[in-house]
Amino acid sequence: MENIVSIKNGNKTYDNKFLALSDINLDIKKGEFVAIIGSSGAGKSTLLRSINAMNPLSSGAIIFNGKDISKISGGNLRKVRREMGMIFQHYNLIERLSVVQNVLHGRLGYMSNLKGFFELYSEEDKIKALNILKRLGLEDHCYKKASELSGGQKQRVGISRALAQNPKLILADEPIASLDPKSSEIVMETLKNICVEDNLTCIVNLHQVEFAKQYATRIIGMNKGKIVFDDVPQNLTEEKIGEIYGQNI
Ligand SMILES: Nc1ncnc2c1ncn2[C@@H]1O[C@H](COP(=O)(O)OP(=O)(O)OP(=O)(O)O)[C@@H](O)[C@H]1O
Ligand SMILES: [Mg+2]
Numbered sequence: 001m002e003n004i005v006s007i008k009n010g011n012k013t014y015d016n017k018f019l020a021l022s023d024i025n026l027d028i029k030k031g032e033f034v035a036i037i038g039s040s041g042a043g044k045s046t047l048l049r050s051i052n053a054m055n056p057l058s059s060g061a062i063i064f065n066g067k068d069i070s071k072i073s074g075g076n077l078r079k080v081r082r083e084m085g086m087i088f089q090h091y092n093l094i095e096r097l098s099v100v101q102n103v104l105h106g107r108l109g110y111m112s113n114l115k116g117f118f119e120l121y122s123e124e125d126k127i128k129a130l131n132i133l134k135r136l137g138l139e140d141h142c143y144k145k146a147s148e149l150s151g152g153q154k155q156r157v158g159i160s161r162a163l164a165q166n167p168k169l170i171l172a173d174e175p176i177a178s179l180d181p182k183s184s185e186i187v188m189e190t191l192k193n194i195c196v197e198d199n200l201t202c203i204v205n206l207h208q209v210e211f212a213k214q215y216a217t218r219i220i221g222m223n224k225g226k227i228v229f230d231d232v233p234q235n236l237t238e239e240k241i242g243e244i245y246g247q248n249i
Helices: 044-051 074-081 099-110 113-117 123-135 151-164 181-198 209-215 238-245
Strands: 003-013 019-029 033-037 059-064 084-087 169-173 201-205 218-223 226-231
Touching (some): 019 201, 033 044, 033 181, 044 201, 074 099, 084 151, 099 151, 123 151, 151 181, 181 209
Parallel strands (some): 033 201
Antiparallel strands (some): 003 019, 003 059, 218 226
């Protein structure tokens, strides 16, 4: 199967010369649902954010959909980024705006700067946003302010906004870290179902190993900036979990 994204010899050093990613080599195939696990500081967010250059690699290459995107910038980077939907731990919604307006923000990458500035969305974009919200069971909340929703509902709006981008890849950084267990399950279930139905690829950082095992088709374990486990969930034994979260690697 085709790779949607690859990282070749990826390294990341922050200003303090700390090596946050160390020689990362990774191929993600279309349709995979990949969970990245590891202790705090292992480099999960750095890895995820290197893919859409929110936090670019110090050296190495990112190949997305067959193209080396590591050195692009400006309008070309914007075009690539709109194909990567990002989901955040704290949802990153505009609280004072309505749910549907938040989802429409996912369309900004497809509009001219001027139209985008005045939020001149087309009728087609509005219908698309409403359809996505309906699909995610949020039809009764479309015109509420984002601030009126529960955490789980907000995160489903976050997923809706990512979907409005027509993404080829979804990057989710701890999407359930601020949610209670029931809402976490609903959000993970929603994300997984959408990806399966639309044959979308998803990379999701998770703290909870159980959720990773339940939903992922592949689990990547990180420790101190390195990939120390990369296999199907069935092979993530207690011993391997100990290695991923241990200090002695
Ligand atoms: N902007 C930054 N400047 C300097 N160091 C940073 C920066 N961002 C992250 N780091 C360091 O890089 C390492 C990896 O951080 P990262 O945020 O990727 O870890 P993580 O696995 O996502 O952790 P968590 O589970 O806490 O979210 C950490 O040691 C962190 O302190
Ligand atoms: Mg993180």
